[in-house]
Amino acid sequence: MRDDDIANTMRALGHPVRLEIMRILAKQQGQCCCADVTDSLPLAQSTVSQHIKVLLDAGLIERKPHGTRNRYIIQHDRLAELGTAFGGLLQGLVPAPVHTEAETA
Amino acid sequence: MRDDDIANTMRALGHPVRLEIMRILAKQQGQCCCADVTDSLPLAQSTVSQHIKVLLDAGLIERKPHGTRNRYIIQHDRLAELGTAFGGLLQGLVPAPVHTEAETA
DNA sequence: CCGCAATATCGGTGAATTGCGATAGAACAT
């Protein structure tokens, strides 16, 4: 994952409403449509749809048409990918690459 | 960590330049001032200072005046905190809370 | 005291984000 990609994905998660949407989607496990999300939030349907689009563009969820509704499925692969990238980032930020105690000249 | 807090911190990291700044700071380990960062990036000093401010406000780094310069230190505690929060988030997004195999009625 | 170097902050510009209501289109039931 490139920095750009990490940054984009993190920014997609960098909004309380979108965090909440992810949780709502998780709770309903693939049986969740836009209206369900809207009902759970104090926001207009268009606004929710926008937030969903951001998550879609980041690859964090996937749209699956189902009759007149659309179901949204969390992409756990993608989340895991981000988790790994984030872990790698933390790793790279770690204080000191001390090799051996005896090596401290 | 509240959602707001998680979102803010993630958004602070949600920019490639700021990721890079974090890496630069890590590499120089506390001996790094604003000019050093600016020299490593194709951006104006004021822009770099702005990005640093974002990281400061998110608590991801700390300023430590040192003569006419300012040194910036990565707050590993804060990073770890975010890591934990992010892990918890992933946990909460996990597909199914299956208790036992025998329980699958 | 005077200039210099480092840096934060101000003012401005253009782009992106966040929110809304209104609208268009698809699928369905009647």
Added chain:
DNA sequence: ATGTTCTATCGCAATTCACCGATATTGCGG
């Protein structure tokens, strides 16, 4: 076909972001 429901998309306004150059501040050396 017609109306209903669900949802994406289109303006639109307000806000924030990203970037810049210019400026003010602060500490240091002469």
